[in-house]
Amino acid sequence: MTKLIIPEEDIILAVCIYIARQRKIEPAEVEVELFYDDYSGFSAEITTVYGKQEIVTKHIISALREWIKENLHANPYAGLKLDLNRTNGIYARLRSEDE
Structure with missing residues (x-):
């Protein structure tokens, strides 16, 4: 098994695309700031033309x-x-099988 590291920039891109699809807007219209704290874990503050919202780790x-x-x-x-x-x-780790 190997691990693929996904950097913060790609996580932000993924969240921008995800929110844009939900809101039916362009990804460029979505701003994302990632956060971590010891109590609530990972979250992101999302800003769009519809306002601000916070999403949690599962999203x-x-x-x-x-x-x-x-x-x-x-x-x-x-x-x-x-x-x-x-x-x-912040980064993500994806475990993948060796080919």
Whole structure:
């Protein structure tokens, strides 16, 4: 098994696309800021023409799963986990099988 690292920029892109599809707007019209705190875990503040909203970890994971399936053509259910590195920020790890 190998692990694929998905950087914060790609997580933000995945969330932008996910929210844009829900709201029927362009991804460029979505602003995303990722957060982590010890009590509530990962979340994101979303800003669109419809206002601000906050999404929790499960929605970020859902967005990432769609993005992984469409862009990486990988199994999005193969051990996806969000993590935090004080130097590099928020990232995701996807476990995949060696070919």
